[in-house]
Amino acid sequence: MTESDKTSTPSADEHYWTVLPKYIAAIENGINLTHKIAGQPTESVRQYWASVLFVRLCSVGISILHMCPGSPANTAGTHWDFSALAPLVHSLVKTCLMHFYLGTEPVGEDESRVRVLVMQLRDCTERLHFFQNAGASEQIRVFEATAEDIRAKLSSDQYFAQLPARMRKSLRKGNSESILTQDQILDRMRILDPAGRAFFGFISSHADVSPLAYYRTGENNRGRGEENDVDKHYIATAVDLACNFILRANADMEAQLPEAPDAPDAHTQEPPTSESEKRYKLTYQHLRQSVRQSQGALIEELTAGDESGAPLLCSDCFQDEGMRLSSTRIGQRDMSRCPNCGSQLGMKLSRVSVAILAQQFFVWGTIQRAKYGATPTVQLNRHQTTSIDVSPWLGPDLQLIERTLSVGFFYYIPRLWMIGEVEPLKALQKPDSRDGIISRILNEYPTRILDTDECFYRLRKAPLNPGSADQYDAPPVEKLGQGRFETSVCPILYGSQDLEVCLHECRVAAEDELYIATLAPSRKLKLLNLAELLSEENATEFESLDMALHMLFLAGSHSYEISRKIASAAQKCGFDGLVYPSYFTLLRTGGIPFETVYGISLRRISQLRELARKRTISNLALFGRPIADGLVKVKCINRVVLNKVEYTLHFGPLLPRETSSNYIDPTDPSAVHKIFVDRFQAKWNEG
Numbered sequence: 261m262t263e264s265d266k267t268s269t270p271s272a273d274e275h276y277w278t279v280l281p282k283y284i285a286a287i288e289n290g291i292n293l294t295h296k297i298a299g300q301p302t303e304s305v306r307q308y309w310a311s312v313l314f315v316r317l318c319s320v321g322i323s324i325l326h327m328c329p330g331s332p333a334n335t336a337g338t339h340w341d342f343s344a345l346a347p348l349v350h351s352l353v354k355t356c357l358m359h360f361y362l363g364t365e366p367v368g369e370d371e372s373r374v375r376v377l378v379m380q381l382r383d384c385t386e387r388l389h390f391f392q393n394a395g396a397s398e399q400i401r402v403f404e405a406t407a408e409d410i411r412a413k414l415s416s417d418q419y420f421a422q423l424p425a426r427m428r429k430s431l432r433k434g435n436s437e438s439i440l441t442q443d444q445i446l447d448r449m450r451i452l453d454p455a456g457r458a459f460f461g462f463i464s465s466h467a468d469v470s471p472l473a474y475y476r477t478g479e480n481n482r483g484r485g486e487e488n489d490v491d492k493h494y495i496a497t498a499v500d501l502a503c504n505f506i507l508r509a510n511a512d513m514e515a516q517l518p519e520a521p522d523a524p525d526a527h528t529q530e531p532p533t534s535e536s537e538k539r540y541k542l543t544y545q546h547l548r549q550s551v552r553q554s555q556g557a558l559i560e561e562l563t564a565g566d567e568s569g570a571p572l573l574c575s576d577c578f579q580d581e582g583m584r585l586s587s588t589r590i591g592q593r594d595m596s597r598c599p600n601c602g603s604q605l606g607m608k609l610s611r612v613s614v615a616i617l618a619q620q621f622f623v624w625g626t627i628q629r630a631k632y633g634a635t636p637t638v639q640l641n642r643h644q645t646t647s648i649d650v651s652p653w654l655g656p657d658l659q660l661i662e663r664t665l666s667v668g669f670f671y672y673i674p675r676l677w678m679i680g681e682v683e684p685l686k687a688l689q690k691p692d693s694r695d696g697i698i699s700r701i702l703n704e705y706p707t708r709i710l711d712t713d714e715c716f717y718r719l720r721k722a723p724l725n726p727g728s729a730d731q732y733d734a735p736p737v738e739k740l741g742q743g744r745f746e747t748s749v750c751p752i753l754y755g756s757q758d759l760e761v762c763l764h765e766c767r768v769a770a771e772d773e774l775y776i777a778t779l780a781p782s783r784k785l786k787l788l789n790l791a792e793l794l795s796e797e798n799a800t801e802f803e804s805l806d807m808a809l810h811m812l813f814l815a816g817s818h819s820y821e822i823s824r825k826i827a828s829a830a831q832k833c834g835f836d837g838l839v840y841p842s843y844f845t846l847l848r849t850g851g852i853p854f855e856t857v858y859g860i861s862l863r864r865i866s867q868l869r870e871l872a873r874k875r876t877i878s879n880l881a882l883f884g885r886p887i888a889d890g891l892v893k894v895k896c897i898n899r900v901v902l903n904k905v906e907y908t909l910h911f912g913p914l915l916p917r918e919t920s921s922n923y924i925d926p927t928d929p930s931a932v933h934k935i936f937v938d939r940f941q942a943k944w945n946e947g
């Protein structure tokens with residue numbers, strides 16, 4: 261086995277616990293859909309069969325959970341029986357095929373009608389055989405008559421008449437429930453690759469109790485219900501396969517639900533009429549160009565043509581104290597005379613250093629947080645002239661940088677995604693679209709197994725009895741309901757593997773009496789890893805689930821309602837807790853939201869993703885009271901003495917924006933949107 265195999269092949273446990281929660285989430289979503297369907301009148305025979313088969317599908321889906329040890333339906337289960345699970349998965353897949361074939365595949369009315377008749381004839385013939393064997397003459401007459409009636413309908417059907425003669429003959433006998441073979445339906449669904457089909461064949465053999473199902477009984481504890489890696493892998497693979505079919509059926513059913521009427525949405529422009537289409541396109545092009553000119557410049561653009569590194573300014577050139585301090589950190593010591601102010605002692609700044617200083621002070625230094633997301637208030641580039649108002653003590657410094665770099669400073673109008681206009685995030689904020697996104701979260705984020713040899717920390721400020729293990733469990737009832745994930749019914753133990761994060765999260769001060777407990781799981785803990793970066797090859801920032809969660813965890817207490825719903829859904833799916841990105845580690849990296857843009861592209865490189873997965877868990881939230889429940893044990897308790905507290909900081913300008921006529925609030929999506937609309941209107945009127 262090569263090194264890369266080792267990292268890419270999960271253990272049986274990891275495989276099982278990665279697959280099962282996703283399966284549970286898919287089933288939960290399916291059950292929610294059945295509730296929605298229950299209130300809808302069926303408008304066609306297809307819709308009727310789609311809902312009948314979908315309900316059946318969910319029911320088999322739940323039965324599968326009863327066969328899965330550790331699932332909510334079988335929490336204390338210890339019986340690992342793949343052979344018994346296989347027929348259920350087989351049944352689920354077949355139901356799903358019929359759901360697609362009879363209910364949701366978009367086909368013409370004619371074909372659809374014949375599909376239903378063929379299925380009904382098959383049903384009739386089967387019942388007939390049953391009653392013939394049982395000798396029930398009354399029922400035999402009824403079903404013979406029904407079968408004849410269906411055959412008559414088929415004979416007079418134009419679509420049926422076009423089918424090959426041999427097929428018609430066989431179908432008229434009621435030999436098959438469908439016109440298409442299983443493989444043909446799978447082809448049309450485009451759902452299983454060759455490996456998946458091979459495994460489905462393997463499942464079918466087990467469902468039929470062919471020799472394959474019992475030949476190796478006893479080898480490595482297999483086939484007797486005892487816990488073993490082979491059966492666990494098989495169960496995981498089968499559940500994973502079932503999960504794909506449920507997800508497909510869910511999506512097909514969702515597409516059939518009538519769309520909720522959209523609220524009037526500012527994003528949708530009226531479709532251009534043919535006369536004005538040309539003008540619309542032209543205006544749009546102008547607008548795009550002007551939007552491009554309102555983006556901030558890259559350092560490379562500001563320094564192009566001057567890589568000499570020669571000093572242009574020094575820290576003594578500046579009057580604003582923040583600017584001066586920042587420039588002493590960025591500049592280089594050099595005893596030459598400053599070309600601008602003549603100082604020998606000032607830290608010297610080359611063109612690159614001036615550009616870095618300008619970005620750090622005016623862009624990073626003006627970042628404002630929106631309800632979700634964040635954006636700088638000021639940007640600079642070479643296309644614009646300065647249009648911001650600054651305090652009197654900063655004015656000369658601003659002009660100096662303006663001249664040195666040939667740039668203009670302006671109030672920045674952010675791209676809307678930066679301030680939370682991200683579709684999955686918007687859907688999470690609305691109670692009626694929230695469940696669908698939570699289901700996606702459970703499906704798309706991986707599981708992290710916290711093993712018994714891994715430790716994490718929990719810090720307490722002045723506990724009543726520092727030596728007692730229960731002081732380090734989730735907070736008592738009277739203190740519940742304030743944190744990001746806990747509710748009055750579900751306490752949460754917050755911990756971290758990163759000591760610094762613990763200190764930050766507890767907002768400690770030097771005079772605090774602090775104790776830290778080192779905790780370890782008593783059994784493997786299954787955690788939904790929301791700190792992982794999703795690779796979303798085809799999603800823009802506006803559609804990104806990854807961006808949505810990133811912004812959710814950066815947001816303050818107004819977002820807790822959503823994170824609590826995610827936690828409760830994860831708990832329902834059998835997770836013991838969550839791994840989530842720390843508010844403070846995100847802040848520590850500084851460059852919100854730019855870091856995010858880079859973050860995504862970097863993590864798309866698979867090696868880096870692997871590193872990210874393996875690294876320290878910065879933050880974890882365990883459901884319930886894991887110490888009292890025996891899930892986690894206290895290995896050690898220490899007193900913590902803070903001897904130094906360090907802050908790192910940047911400076912930014914004071915902007916007297918209230919008095920400025922150019923300023924608009926960049927954190928207000930509707931204000932930003934209005935700017936775009938107004939600009940469009942202005943260009944449009946210009947013609």
Ligand SMILES: [Zn+2]
Pocket residue numbers: 573574575576577598599600601602603606
């Ligand atoms: Zn100087």
